[in-house]
Amino acid sequence: MYRIWYYFREAFASIWRNLSLTLAAIFTVAISLALVGSSLLVREGAERATAQFQEGVEFIVFMNADATGEQDGAIRDVLENSPAIEDYAYVNQEQAYEEFSTLFSDKPDLVNSVSPAVMPPSYRIVPTDPSAANVTELARQFANQPGVKEVATATEAIRQIDDFSTRVSQALLIAAVVLVVVSALLILNTVFTAIGARRQEIEVMKLVGATNWFIRIPFMLEGTIHGLIGAALAIPALFVVDNKVLAFFQESDAVPLFRGFAVPDGFVWDTSIWLLLIGGAVGMIGSAIAVTRYLDV
Amino acid sequence: MIRLENVTKVYKGDVTALRGVNLEIQRGEFVFLVGQSGSGKSTFIRLLNREEVADSGKILLAGKDLGSLRSWSVPALRRNIGCIFQDYKLLEKKTVQENVAFALEVIGQPRPVIRKNVPAILDLVGLTQKADRFPDELSGGEQQRVSIARAFANRPTVMLADEPTGNLDPATSVGIMKLLDLINRRGTTVVMATHDRSIVNSMQRRVIELDRGVVVRDDSHGIYDEPNGVYE
Numbered sequence: 040m041y042r043i044w045y046y047f048r049e050a051f052a053s054i055w056r057n058l059s060l061t062l063a064a065i066f067t068v069a070i071s072l073a074l075v076g077s078s079l080l081v082r083e084g085a086e087r088a089t090a091q092f093q094e095g096v097e098f099i100v101f102m103n104a105d106a107t108g109e110q111d112g113a114i115r116d117v118l119e120n121s122p123a124i125e126d127y128a129y130v131n132q133e134q135a136y137e138e139f140s141t142l143f144s145d146k147p148d149l150v151n152s153v154s155p156a157v158m159p160p161s162y163r164i165v166p167t168d169p170s171a172a173n174v175t176e177l178a179r180q181f182a183n184q185p186g187v188k189e190v191a192t193a194t195e196a197i198r199q200i201d202d203f204s205t206r207v208s209q210a211l212l213i214a215a216v217v218l219v220v221v222s223a224l225l226i227l228n229t230v231f232t233a234i235g236a237r238r239q240e241i242e243v244m245k246l247v248g249a250t251n252w253f254i255r256i257p258f259m260l261e262g263t264i265h266g267l268i269g270a271a272l273a274i275p276a277l278f279v280v281d282n283k284v285l286a287f288f289q290e291s292d293a294v295p296l297f298r299g300f301a302v303p304d305g306f307v308w309d310t311s312i313w314l315l316l317i318g319g320a321v322g323m324i325g326s327a328i329a330v331t332r333y334l335d336v
Numbered sequence: 337m338i339r340l341e342n343v344t345k346v347y348k349g350d351v352t353a354l355r356g357v358n359l360e361i362q363r364g365e366f367v368f369l370v371g372q373s374g375s376g377k378s379t380f381i382r383l384l385n386r387e388e389v390a391d392s393g394k395i396l397l398a399g400k401d402l403g404s405l406r407s408w409s410v411p412a413l414r415r416n417i418g419c420i421f422q423d424y425k426l427l428e429k430k431t432v433q434e435n436v437a438f439a440l441e442v443i444g445q446p447r448p449v450i451r452k453n454v455p456a457i458l459d460l461v462g463l464t465q466k467a468d469r470f471p472d473e474l475s476g477g478e479q480q481r482v483s484i485a486r487a488f489a490n491r492p493t494v495m496l497a498d499e500p501t502g503n504l505d506p507a508t509s510v511g512i513m514k515l516l517d518l519i520n521r522r523g524t525t526v527v528m529a530t531h532d533r534s535i536v537n538s539m540q541r542r543v544i545e546l547d548r549g550v551v552v553r554d555d556s557h558g559i560y561d562e563p564n565g566v567y568e
Contacts (some may be wrong), residue, residue, distance in 0.1 A: 173567060239427055239428075243427060243442075248411040248416075248417075250408070250443075251407070254442075
């Protein structure tokens with residue numbers, strides 16, 4: 040028990056002695072882990088956004104919320120009779136609202152800001168021939184009908200989202216990996232400096248018979264603390280990404296499917312735990328390298 | 337207690353520090369190692385403390401064969417050996433009692449033991465009044481006393497001293513020697529490398545003389561110079 044107190048006391052004393060380097064290491068960890076987390080969020084968001092396209096649904100015709108019964112009937116007529124249409128499902132405003140509420144169950148503000156009356160009713164359509172060319176042609180025909188707000192095709196929408204999310208999350212991930220390596224090196228350097236500041240003490244410790252692990256542990260603890268504090272700082276950033284950036288897509292009209300671009304808070308918390316684990320591991324590895332290379336015990 | 341069998345140590349660049357050294361030191365002995373600079377005295381001390389490993393031959397200390405000792409069992413060996421040096425090696429940012437307590441703390445002694453032992457040891461070396469001073473507020477002799485207190489804190493069975501009076505004036509040196517003698521009388525084997533002629537001559541203890549890595553003299557009640565005056 041006393042020993043654990045000793046390890047922590049030494050680790051924090053060293054952090055305090057070396058504050059500027061420590062802060063550099065911690066902020067680098069924070070930034071790199073925030074990027075890792077954002078990359079995971081974007082990927083998860085993309086997966087959820089494309090979830091409506093299941094069971095063969097290749098395209099969705101969104102009607103204007105104020106489309107007349109006549110306009111609606113015309114569309115339905117085509118869907119019922121055209122040999123090009125295998126099957127379809129109508130999602131009315133109430134159902135659309137319900138789906139929306141479920142999707143954004145953890146964002147009551149967003150749900151409260153809409154009502155069933157503003158939700159566009161839609162037809163989810165399974166074509167007979169699901170080839171991209173055919174779907175594109177069908178979508179074009181429906182888009183020109185009166186009362187249709189827009190048509191989202193699975194191919195187009197999913198390609199857009201995939202493209203977008205793959206590119207964004209890959210870019211984030213590459214930047215993150217580079218920064219994770221940089222932060223490990225910074226932690227290594229910080230711990231190296233800490234070892235240098237305590238050379239005399241280490242010499243005496245070896246002389247009087249302190250065990251190697253007794254000498255090593257405070258330094259490794261120091262590095263691990265860097266990693267954990269950095270990760271802890273990255274977690275709020277993750278919630279900002281979730282609330283601001285992903286919400287921007289949800290509220291944008293540019294690409295209709297991005298409205299499904301949401302991740303539940305539970306996923307953000309899970310990601311946070313991963314960040315803590317990664318942060319701790321990076322700190323421990325960085326300091327372990329410093330300790331084995333420079334401590335000579 | 338300590339036995340060397342045909343011990344040879346060669347440093348990089350073919351500098352032979354010790355060559356075929358054989359000797360035995362009994363428990364409770366007080367031994368002076370003498371010889372010119374470069375004769376191998378410090379290497380001898382460093383081998384016993386296992387800061388160096390012999391290139392050939394065998395060193396036994398307290399029943400342990402230092403050559404085959406695993407690195408993780410070196411700390412256990414060192415807890416049994418106290419070391420003092422010419423330059424004291426005190427921690428400048430710790431007080432006298434903190435320096436002594438540190439040695440016990442880092443080998444995992446419980447705090448009650450430390451609280452009980454530190455004052456007793458400071459009393460032994462005569463520094464009770466200066467327990468809260470920092471090393472740079474002390475004289476050289478006092479600093480060496482702190483270093484002896486630290487080395488003796490864990491009650492080692494062997495005390496190794498490498499020129500402990502090298503930086504001290506004769507009067508202060510006598511005080512340090514009295515202290516080492518006291519520690520020796522309490523049962524600790526003392527091995528001391530020194531250049532100090534008057535100390536060796538006044539103590540009349542065993543003298544081992546090294547010359548270019550070879551034992552050239554081993555007198556059980558020796559003096560610094562060889563009786564016939566050959567050595568200088």
